[in-house]
Amino acid sequence: MHLSRTLFAAAFMIATLFSTAQAQDADTERAIERYRQMLKEDPWSNPGLLDADRGEDLWKAKRGPKAVSLEQCDLGKGAGVVDGAFAELPRYFADADKVMDVETRILWCMEKLQGFERAALVRRPHPGGGQPVRELGALATYVASKSSGMKFAAKLDQPKERETVALGETLFMRRSGPFDFACASCHAESGRRIRLQGLPFLSDPEAARKVVGEWPAYRVSSTHVMTMQHRMFDCYWQMRMPELELGSDVSVALISYLAKKAEGGEIAAPGLKR
């Protein structure tokens, strides 16, 4: 009798705590949403635009051992065409015989046109908290911003492209690594969250269309622009998988899979994330 009353009291307490925690979560979610809304109402308040500008300067500057600009870089719509190029990436490039996302393609141009050393560029390609996005990331932010307002329209219908998307899907769904996580463990259900962070249901086109087009994004909590390659790197790290190399087949496959899911979704880059 005594015991069951105690148990009942404990269960009641837990239930109360639980519902309080849920109510707090909902409050926090609403507050974050309001904050995002305020930032969106004043689009010029997004600090990521400074990196898009920096990227534009870098694109046009004569740089690297060969002292040339990236204005001859073909992002898929012809040498030097930046407008709308991001909306059609990833895609297959015959000159490299590879499917490439925006960052992988810029990396390729920096190597082939400007003479930068690939190994040096991929050694530490992502900024730590508080550091600005690196040059490659600023360039990607610039290129993506030139497709802002357009819709994702990567065809991804050539044999190599289809293979890449299929590999991305397998990687997304398959559990691996010491934690036995798949991307799907965290991103294949609606309403999932870790602490305060909502986990978008990325294999669902409706949800993918909402978020994928916001990358590269200014991430308020780390005060810098984070690119999609960086996002993949971090999620892979959360899975305790081997370090994801920028431009690797695995990174491109995951990004191609996401772009395919987001097909038709609007691009709003640089976006804003918590």
Ligand code: HEC
């Ligand atoms: C252990 C859970 C976990 C796994 C596994 C995981 N992620 Fe994530 N992912 C997160 C979290 C947490 C965030 C949001 C972080 C934040 O809010 O800053 C996130 C964010 C993202 C985003 C950005 C979503 C948005 O809001 O725009 C993408 C895209 C993404 N993950 C893709 C992947 C892919 C692809 C994989 C597999 C390689 C993966 N994730 C594996 C936890 C995970």
